Amino acid sequence: MKDSLSLENENYKKIEKVIRYIDENFKEQPKIDEIAQYIGMSKYHLIRVFKEYVGVTPIQFLQSITLNYAKEHLKESKSILDSSLDLGLSSSSRLHDLFVNIIGVTPKEYKELGKNVDIIYGYGSTPFGEALIGFTKRGVSYLGFIDDNKESIFNRFKEIWAKANLIRDDEKAKEYLNKIFVKKEKFDLYVKGTNFQINIWKALLNIPSGTITTYQDIANSINKPKAARAVASAIGSNHIGFLIPCHRVLAKSGAMSGYRWGIERKKILVAYEAMKSGNQKS
Template structure:
C-alpha cells in the first residue's frame, strides 16, 4: 500500500481532523473509519501503515498534555544542534540540511539569469511543489485544491525563469520523504536550501533547524534562541513566511500554552506531521 498516495493522505487528514476536534469524546475506530470512508479493518491497517502506530496511540501525541510535556522537556535550542542543522534522527536518516541565505539586496545584485527547476510530487502529507535553483531547494510548497504552481513559483522567485523537470528533481525528493542509503565512505548526504529573506528571517529559519524530530519549541523559545527575546511576534511572522515546508520545520513551533496554533499549509497537515514524527521517536 502506497502511503505517499495523495488520496491516502486525504483520507488520513479527514480522520485526524475529527480526532483532534473530538478528542474529549474519544471517538471510536468506527467513527474515524467513517470519516475516511473506509471499513474499520482497512482504516486501522491504512492508518497504522501511514503513521507507524494505531489511531489511538497517534491521538495521544496530539493532546495538550503531550505538547506541554515536550515543551518542558526539550533541550535549549542553543544546545540542540549545530547551526548547520542536523535534522532529526529518524525522518531524514541523519541527513544534514544547510541553509544558504541571501538578503533581497544581495539577490538584486546577482539574481538575474536564474532558472527555477520544478516538479510536483507525492508525500505522506499530500502533494507538494518542489523548486530548485542550481541543485539547491528554493521552495517546498504543499498544494491545496485550486493552487496554480506557476503562480506560487513566480510569486516566490519573480526574477527566475521556470523549467518543469521532475525527473531531475527526483533524487532530491527521495532524500526528503523517502531517504535512501546514499552515503559514500562514511559521509552523510547534504541537502542545501536556498533561502531568500531578511537577516532576521534567515536567523529564525536557521533556528528552526535546531528543533529535533519529535521535538517542539514555542515562539518565545525561538526568539530567545536568536538573541531577541522580545521579538516573539516578529518570529511568528518569519515562521509563517517560511518558503520551504517540512525541511525547514516550522511545523514544530507551537504556542507556549501547548496549543498547536496555525500553519501556512493547514492545521490538519501540521497535526499530521507532528504525530507522524512523534511516532518515529517515541520508544
C-alpha cells in the first residue's frame, strides 16, 4: 500500500501534466471530459486533486490562461472578432464572459450630456460602505462610495449625466448592488467619457484582482509612454468605482494617492483583493 507522500507525488506529476496539456491546447478550449480522459482520471477526481494543488478547477485555470492570452492578443488584433476566432471561441460575445464590457455613449449622447437617457439610481450598502449606483438598460452608469460626502457624490453623478432622466429607486439600487457584491454577477458598463478616457478605463479591466500596477505601466500598455499624467487624470475621472478598478493603480513610488473615494478605502480594497487572491492560490 502506497504511503501518502507517494500518492501526493503521483498526483503532483499528473497535475503537472494537466497544466502542460492546458498550456499547449488552450486555443482549442478542451472540455473537462477531454482533460480527464487525457490524464486517465475521472473528472470529479481530477477536479478535486487539481484544486488541492492549484487552488482553482482545471476549467478556471483554462479560463485564466485564455484571459491572459486575450489581454495580450487584443492589443495587436484588428478586431474583437479576429481575437475570438483565434482563441477558438464561438463569437465575439464569448469574450464578454471573461471581460467586463464597457459601452461608451454615442457622440450625440456625449454632447448632449445623456439627454433622454433614463437612469435609475439609488443608495445601498456594499462590503466597502454605502454607495450610490446608477444604471440604465445598457449597463451600470455610475458607482460611487459614500462617507460624509453624500451630497457631493450625488452632485458629481448629476453633473456627468446632467440632461438624463434621473429616476430614484432605492430598492432596485439595493438589488443591483447585491448582484454585484454578493452574487458576483457581471454587468455591462455604460460610460460617458472621451475616447482616451474610455481606452484607459478598458486598460484598467486588464489588471487582475489581487495585483497592482502604476500609471506609467498603464501608459505603456496603451503605447503612450509619455502620457502618464494624462493617464492619471483619466483614471481620476472614472465614475464607476470598483467595477472599473482604478484602486489597483498606484504611483510609481508605490504611494496610494489620488483615490476619489478615500485613501483608506483604496487600501482596504487592495488588501481585500490580495487576501482573496492569496486564498484562491493557497
